[in-house]
Amino acid sequence: MSIEFSRTSVSRSPRKRKGQGGERREEILAEALRLIGERGVQGVSTRQIAEAVGISQPSLYAYFPSRDAIVEELHDRAFVLLVQALDQFRPTPGKPLEQAVEYLRVYVDFGLQNPDAYRVAFMIEGAAKPKPPVADPSAKPAMQAFDRLREAVRTLHLNGGAYKADPEALAQCLWAGLHGLVSLLIARPNFPWAEREALIRTHLILLARGVLNDDQAAA
Amino acid sequence: MSIEFSRTSVSRSPRKRKGQGGERREEILAEALRLIGERGVQGVSTRQIAEAVGISQPSLYAYFPSRDAIVEELHDRAFVLLVQALDQFRPTPGKPLEQAVEYLRVYVDFGLQNPDAYRVAFMIEGAAKPKPPVADPSAKPAMQAFDRLREAVRTLHLNGGAYKADPEALAQCLWAGLHGLVSLLIARPNFPWAEREALIRTHLILLARGVLNDDQAAA
């Protein structure tokens, strides 16, 4: 890598006072997210994070059991932000199709406006190394985010009967459709995309039309 | 990592004869893909690949300029396989909707049957480190694969007029929709998915309905 400037003792941050270790934790997470945004999840080392925070690198292990634990915490926090964004949505009165499009748009905009968080949340290759199954998966922020989509589909179902299909499957299709667009837009910025605004609208209308029945879609 | 068995000289492969260096190249790629399938892209080291092939680890650098070059070659080859799969498709006569669903299904099945290849092709975080732009991007296998989707949408457009929207954007929506489902199914095997067959059919019908116009979809 060969960094130019001096590597020896770069402006250490003053030692935290006795009960304030939590502050360090937050600083670590903040710097980690910032660096990941610049260099990608794989491009950031614990030494770089520690140097940005202003502590020695093994000190990280006083706050996190491993490097992956830092990423995982960012992962969970990203989902919390997503859930907040979805919950803050208040539909403007109008056609069901437009309302559905608006709601799905919240997901897309979240991803595009917080690409670092979205990357960490969805696009890390954590798989292939089997992790011990977590105690209560439904408590994880990721599941709570999906619950919002499930709930949205169910509401549409009640409010006039959506396209005849398992609502659970429909919600998963919605999620897959949204994730596909967002992840590709983030991961492949060099692809010759169509004009972004039109592309997103087309995609969301396509998805919404698939979930709504024909009457709702036409209304 | 701490491997049990002996590390010193584990059954070297005999030296290739003079013009046969290409064989080694293929062996390296094969072992690399196999190991990546087992342990994930990040979980495989050049030393592990070299040991599996039966050569010393720096020997890899006689065939590839870097570790990433190995992954990238696998990446391109995965797309070639995808293009082949798409090109081999011959529709069974029937309704336009069913034909479209069948065609999209080729993409999904390819991803699910070749998860290693699909991972390497689509789900590696190659971004964030800006690569020098390739000379002719349209020559890359990835682009050729997308061309197939573009062509499919255009055919539908001619054969009766698809949903009114930019065909290019529609093709990109299709791709995003397909990729979303495949990548999530591969990356999140522990998610409480709906029954897979029904899920895929629901998703593909949703996408196809979005591209076809109402008459075609109903026919």
Place this chain on the structure above:
DNA sequence: CGAAGCAACCTAACACTGTCAAGATGCTTG
């Protein structure tokens, strides 16, 4: 005020990683 206790933090070291430099080996052709 002084001393105990412990949170906060550090240095040193380990096994691993990708990559480079320089040399040895041995098939193949003249």
Place this chain on the structure above:
DNA sequence: CAAGCATCTTGACAGTGTTAGGTTGCTTCG
């Protein structure tokens, strides 16, 4: 048989995540 060169090796370097063990210095209690 000898030259030439593709093939492959050993050795080293700087980087990585992680652990062990020791030091610092704030805080609280006697």
